Amino acid sequence: MTSPDLSSSARFRTWRRSRPLVGGVLVALGGVEMFFSGQLDIGQLHIQLGIEGLQATVIPVVLVLLGILLVLMPAHRIFYGVIALAVAVYSLVGVNLGGFLLGMLVSTVGGIVAVSWAPPTASAPRASAPTVEEAESAATGVER
Numbered sequence: 001m002t003s004p005d006l007s008s009s010a011r012f013r014t015w016r017r018s019r020p021l022v023g024g025v026l027v028a029l030g031g032v033e034m035f036f037s038g039q040l041d042i043g044q045l046h047i048q049l050g051i052e053g054l055q056a057t058v059i060p061v062v063l064v065l066l067g068i069l070l071v072l073m074p075a076h077r078i079f080y081g082v083i084a085l086a087v088a089v090y091s092l093v094g095v096n097l098g099g100f101l102l103g104m105l106v107s108t109v110g111g112i113v114a115v116s117w118a119p120p121t122a123s124a125p126r127a128s129a130p131t132v133e134e135a136e137s138a139a140t141g142v143e144r
Contacts, residue, residue, distance in 0.1 A: 018119060018120065020071070020081075024110065026107065027063055029107075033099045056095050059087060081111045082111070084107060088111060
């Protein structure tokens with residue numbers, strides 16, 4: 001089967017397996033959750049931490065960017081995953097307890113999944129296993 005013959009779902013499945021999609025999506029979702037938790041207005045109370053709220057905006061944007069980069073550039077998954085882990089843990093201090101712990105946990109799990117993901121190995125064509133007669137003749141040195 002050639003690639004033009006594949007259905008769109010089969011092509012997506014092949015594309016999805018060639019990159020850490022789940023890790024990237026989790027990192028990006030954690031960043032989105034942190035962004036919205038950092039922009040809360042509860043009545044007269046505006047929750048915002050950091051230098052004039054800059055951290056509450058920059059950290060989630062960095063996490064969303066790292067999630068996108070994880071999906072688009074799987075060769076650099078370890079680098080982006082480690083950075084995502086560090087930023088997610090730092091968000092505990094910088095963004096309302098890491099988006100009330102939920103965003104930090106989701107981003108941390110996504111970073112761990114991205115770092116631990118391994119690309120699929122190329123399946124090399126296997127030679128057929130030798131028959132019993134071929135194995136015996138190779139061991140004894142006598143051909144039949």
